[in-house]
Amino acid sequence: MTQETISTDVVIIGAGPCGLFAVFELGLLDMKCHLIDILDRSGGQCAELYPEKPIYDIPGLPVVSGQELTDRLMEQAAPFKPEFHYNEMVEELEKLPDGRWRVKTDGGLVFEAKVVVIAAGGGSFQPKKPPIPGIEAYEGKSVFYAVKRMETFRGKNILISGGGDSALDWTINLQPVAASMQLIHRRDGFRAAPDSVKKMHALVDEKKMQFHLGQITALHGDNGQLEGVTVKGNDGNDFQLECDTLLPFFGLTMKLGPIANWGLNLHENLIPVDTEKFQTNVPGIFAIGDINTYPGKLKLILSGFHEAALMAQAAFRHANPDAKLTFQYTTSSTSLQKKLGVA
Amino acid sequence: MRIVLVDQKGVEQALEAAEGWRVMEIIREHGFEVGGLCGGACACATCHVEVHAEWAGKLHPANDDEEAMLDEVPVLSPTSRLSCQIIYTEDLNGLAVKLVANG
Ligand SMILES: Cc1cc2nc3c(=O)[nH]c(=O)nc-3n(C[C@H](O)[C@H](O)[C@H](O)COP(=O)(O)OP(=O)(O)OC[C@H]3O[C@@H](n4cnc5c(N)ncnc54)[C@H](O)[C@@H]3O)c2cc1C
Ligand code: FES
16 A cells, blocks of 8 residues: 655654654744654653653743643644654655655655654664563564554464553453463562553453463464463473463663664764754754754753754754744744734 | 672673662663663663672662562563662672663
C-alpha cells in the first residue's frame, strides 16, 4: 500500500517538551508542524519516565509534574493545530532536489518538509530486551515486545513476563483470545495498578490462566518458533514452561536509533549545533533539546525552550529566504494574538 | 575512599569515591557505561548492578520504589540493586559491585 505524501513546513522528530514548545515558536511565525514520535503520546521523558514526579525549575511554574507540564505545553501549542503521528519511528531522512526534505517512518508514512527539527531527546524509546541467549532468533516470529494487533495472538499459547502495567494489561486483554495464558514475574508484588493485579489473580482462581514466580533463563524452539522456556524458580530450582509465544515487558529505554544513519555529524551520540540557529552541520536540519550539544550545554527543559525560540527564527529564514521577519511580543502584537486565537 | 568495580568484561578496578554521591554517579564519573538514563530518579532501572555477596547484607534494603523498578530488569541476581539508590558513605569504603548488561 502506498501512502499519500504529507507536505508541510516543518517535521519535528520527537514530541517531548522541546518538540512541543517548538510548535509554539514556529507557529508564531506561521510555520505548520507535524510531529512524529515512537511513543503513543506526547511528553517524551516527562510523560514516560516521570509523569508524577515534580519539576521545580520551569520558570514561572514553581512546581509542576512531568504530565502536567506536558498537558500545558499541548494546550499552548493547540492554536497552531500541530498534527501528531504516534507509534511511528522516523527511519529515513533524505534531501529532495528542490532543497526540501523527505522523512519516512517505519510505518510507511512519508513527509516532505522545508525544515526538519530533531527534538529526539535521548533517542527513541524502545522496549528493553532481556539478555537471554539466542533471543534474537525468535524476535518478530514468536517473541514480541509490543502488541500491535490482538488478532496476531489468537489461539496462541502465550507466556508474558514482567510485573508492570503493560505485562498485566496484556495478560488480561489477551487471555480471552489466547489458547492458554501464563504470566511469569520475579516476585509476588507488582508495579502495575492494583486493580489489574486483582483481575489477574481472579483469572488464576478461575483456572483461566497460570501465574509463576521466577525468571526466564533459556528459550527452546526451532527456526525462530518457540516451544518452551526454562525458568529459574525463586527456590533456585529450574523448571520448564511450554508456550509458543513470549511477550517480555520490561519497560522502555532510550536508544539513539536511526538518527545515526542520516549523515549528520555526531559527537558521543549527540548532534553538535551552533548556538545562534541551533542548526546541525546540514542546513535546514535543526536540533534542539537533549539531543544536541554545544559548549556549555545543559540538558534542561528550559534550555530546550530557549533553543526552540532561536531555532524558529532561523528555520523561518531558511524556509522563506526573501521574507522580512519583524520581532514582536505576544503581549502587544495583535497579529500574534490573532494566531493564538485570543484577539 | 573507593569502590571496587567489575566491568562488563570482568575487569576489576578501584574507583575513587566521594561521600554523598550515588554509586551510579561515581561509576559514570569514571567513564563506565552504567546507564543512568533518569539521572538517579529511580525511574529507569538502567543503573542496575550486582552487589558482591559480601556487601549485599551491609546495604540498606531496597525500598518499595526500588523494588518496583527492579521489576524492569530482565535478568536479576539475588544481590541486584539500582546503583543510583545507594548513596556512598564512609562505611561503604571498598564496596564491590559488578556491571551487567541492561537490555
Ligand atoms: C527522572 C527525570 C527527571 C528530570 N527532571 C528534570 C527537571 O527537574 N528539570 C529539567 O529541566 N529537566 C529534567 N529532566 C530532563 C528533561 O526531562 C529532559 O531535558 C527533556 O525531557 C528533554 O526534552 P526533549 O524534548 O529534548 O526530549 P525527550 O523528552 O527525550 O523526548 C524525545 C522524544 O523523541 C522521540 N524520538 C527520538 N527519536 C525518534 C525517532 N527516530 N522516531 C520517532 N520518535 C523519536 C522519543 O521517543 C521521545 O519521546 C529530567 C529527566 C528525568 C528522566
Ligand atoms: S538511574 Fe534511573 S533508576 Fe537509577
